[in-house]
Amino acid sequence: MSYKSDIEIARGASKALIQDIGAKIGIGTEDLLPYGHDKAKVSQSFINSVQSRENGKLILVTAINPTPAGEGKTTTTVGLGDGLNRIGKNAMVCIREAFSGAKLWYEGWCCWRGLCADRSHGRHEPAFYG
Amino acid sequence: MEDMNLHFTGDFHAITSAHSLLSAMIDNHIYWGNDLEIDTRRVVWRRVVDMNDRALRQITASLGGVSNGFPRETGFDITVASEVMAILCLANNLKDLQKRLGDMIVAYRRDRSPVFARDIKADGAMTVLLKDAMQPNLVQTLENNPAFVHGGPFANIAHGCNSVIATTTALKLCDYVVTEAGFGADLGAEKFLNIKCRKAGLAPSAVVLVATVRAMKMNGGVAKADLGPENVMAVEAGCPNLGRHIENLKSFGVPVVVAINHFVTDTEAEVQAVKDYVASQGSEAIVSQHWEFGSKGSEELATRVAEIADADMANFSPIYPDEMPLADKIQTICKRIYRADEALMDQKIRNQLKEWEDQGYGHLPVCMAKTQYSFSTDPNLRGAPVGHSVPVREVRLSAGAGFVVVVCGEIMTMPGLPRKPAAETIMLNDVGEIEGLF
Numbered sequence: 116m117s118y119k120s121d122i123e124i125a126r127g128a129s130k131a132l133i134q135d136i137g138a139k140i141g142i143g144t145e146d147l148l149p150y151g152h153d154k155a156k157v158s159q160s161f162i163n164s165v166q167s168r169e170n171g172k173l174i175l176v177t178a179i180n181p182t183p184a185g186e187g188k189t190t191t192t193v194g195l196g197d198g199l200n201r202i203g204k205n206a207m208v209c210i211r212e213a214f215s216g217a218k219l220w221y222e223g224w225c226c227w228r229g230l231c232a233d234r235s236h237g238r239h240e241p242a243f244y245g
Numbered sequence: 246m247e248d249m250n251l252h253f254t255g256d257f258h259a260i261t262s263a264h265s266l267l268s269a270m271i272d273n274h275i276y277w278g279n280d281l282e283i284d285t286r287r288v289v290w291r292r293v294v295d296m297n298d299r300a301l302r303q304i305t306a307s308l309g310g311v312s313n314g315f316p317r318e319t320g321f322d323i324t325v326a327s328e329v330m331a332i333l334c335l336a337n338n339l340k341d342l343q344k345r346l347g348d349m350i351v352a353y354r355r356d357r358s359p360v361f362a363r364d365i366k367a368d369g370a371m372t373v374l375l376k377d378a379m380q381p382n383l384v385q386t387l388e389n390n391p392a393f394v395h396g397g398p399f400a401n402i403a404h405g406c407n408s409v410i411a412t413t414t415a416l417k418l419c420d421y422v423v424t425e426a427g428f429g430a431d432l433g434a435e436k437f438l439n440i441k442c443r444k445a446g447l448a449p450s451a452v453v454l455v456a457t458v459r460a461m462k463m464n465g466g467v468a469k470a471d472l473g474p475e476n477v478m479a480v481e482a483g484c485p486n487l488g489r490h491i492e493n494l495k496s497f498g499v500p501v502v503v504a505i506n507h508f509v510t511d512t513e514a515e516v517q518a519v520k521d522y523v524a525s526q527g528s529e530a531i532v533s534q535h536w537e538f539g540s541k542g543s544e545e546l547a548t549r550v551a552e553i554a555d556a557d558m559a560n561f562s563p564i565y566p567d568e569m570p571l572a573d574k575i576q577t578i579c580k581r582i583y584r585a586d587e588a589l590m591d592q593k594i595r596n597q598l599k600e601w602e603d604q605g606y607g608h609l610p611v612c613m614a615k616t617q618y619s620f621s622t623d624p625n626l627r628g629a630p631v632g633h634s635v636p637v638r639e640v641r642l643s644a645g646a647g648f649v650v651v652v653c654g655e656i657m658t659m660p661g662l663p664r665k666p667a668a669e670t671i672m673l674n675d676v677g678e679i680e681g682l683f
Contacts, residue, residue: 118627126528129389130385130389130492131385133383133384133385136384136385136389136390136391137383137391138526139390139391140391140418140419141418142383142512147383148377148380149330150253150254150255150382153384153385154253154254154382154384154391155382155383155385156254156377156380156381156382156383156395157380157381157382157383157414158380159339159376159379159380161265162410162414164382165414165417165418168416168417169417170416170417171415171416171417171418171419171420171421171422172420172421172422172450172451172554172555173416173422173424173447173448173449173450173629174421174422174423174424174449174450174452174453174550174554175424175425175426175434175437175438175449175452175453175454175499176424176425176426176452176453176504177424177425177426177429177430177433177434177437177452177453177454177490177494178404178428178429178430178433178454178455178456178491179429179430179454179455179456179460179461179464179482179486180428180429180431180464180486180490180617180618180619180620180627181428181429181460181617181618182459182460182463182464182618182627183463183469184457184459184460184462184463184469184472185457185459185460186455186456186457186460186506187455187457187506187536188425188455189425190506190535190536191453191455191506191535191543192423192424192425193386193392193535194533194535194536194539194540194542194543194546195423195453195533195535195543195546195550196386196392196423197386197387197388197390197506197535197539197540197543198533198535198540198542198543198544198546198547198548199423199547199550199551200388200390200420200540201388201431201540201541201543201544201547202544202547202548202551203615204420204421204547204551205419205420205421206390206419206420206421206422206423207390207391207393207415207418207421207422207423208386208390208391208392208393208422208423208424209392209393209394209395209407209412209415209422209423210392210393210394210407210413210422210424210425211380211394211395211396211397211398211405211407211425211427212253212256212257212394212395212396212397212405212407214314226555241315
């Protein structure tokens, strides 16, 4: 069985406008500062305006000691976020820039890792996101 | 996708700019008469660039004569290693950001008294440069669900979590927020719980501990090349690593669920072996097949995690109080998390910690910089080692970020490129698409 690479998946899937994504969690167009059509910063004034709200539940994803076999922490973080949405929960994920290797549009491998990964050791496992 | 690999929303560039402004202002201050009496041999603020460039690890700056200043040794780190990155990720708001930037120690005088970024008067302009970078970036997952991707501090000399502002904002917008911490639970979760949660007043409702059958096998002594065939005994032999993480996480008062991140090569017997082991530790393990099937594959995990979070079973508290002396905080982590007999600290290190306590930094948490591959300081020692000790080589004060870095091994803050960098095969094709990213 063959699997698509991360970039093939990301390029092949259908992207929503970032305004529609913002609307899902109650961020209006006026509070999104778009960078292109598919990503945006959230305005400071919006952040200030929600401070009195109740907090949701925080779930931490962590892992065993890393091995070269890979554990998939970021992939699981995103998978769990999508799973919660699938069962009708209002959920989102928060991850780092740079070190992620998630099944996001903006799949991980930050600037320096993307540019600098050691090709002599091959790419990451065919059955794994990293 | 390419954007995230490359420039994204420019946060890293903003951090590099803010960091570089301070670097330039320090040498400029010295050039124009050095009113602060900075000892040029003791400027601890290095420079940063967002590129793996080993040639810059150690440099001599200000060469070339009188008009270029006073030559001194310094060096470059990669941007994510900047204290500015750690601060951006721990600041609660812009005011807090500026205060923390001002609190950074950039140099010492001949009498060893610290010179702060505030003394250089750089904190205001740095905050301006970072104003937009402080705003979380909203993106979407493959299934069009919202995600904040914001901040990326090193997980060794810093705490390795996304920004506090992204997490706290997400908590105001959603019923459930899923976040992660760098490296394994001994480093990443420990720092998330003892540093980030403490500083931001956060308390997780549940912790998901990710394990794979393959990693259990490696912990059980199987080489990477031999991971293919079924090997239940190796899985069982590797499970104590998982067991120790479960026990450690529970000691923070948080409920733990193990997620077995499923690989298509895993056999049923191997998966069952992990499940049985986890059950014997009083926890439960759930297989998640999100890699292969997306959210359909993580539905069971999501359902259970939501149930646990909703049950309010957590009674979270960090494993050491603010007022504990710094050396004792280090011992606490080494003994309770790494299960070492002790942390070894020579007199010089103990004196340094004492000096910082006298200067009012004793309440800070400690940020361990140690190999992520083992509970011990030996990266080859997998499983659940006992009887080891943790030698502390060096301690560093990140006064702005607000932690004491405890260096217990080789720490690389400026990586190099490999023999064959991926950059060699990255290019634009005839239709303008990027090739060579993966």
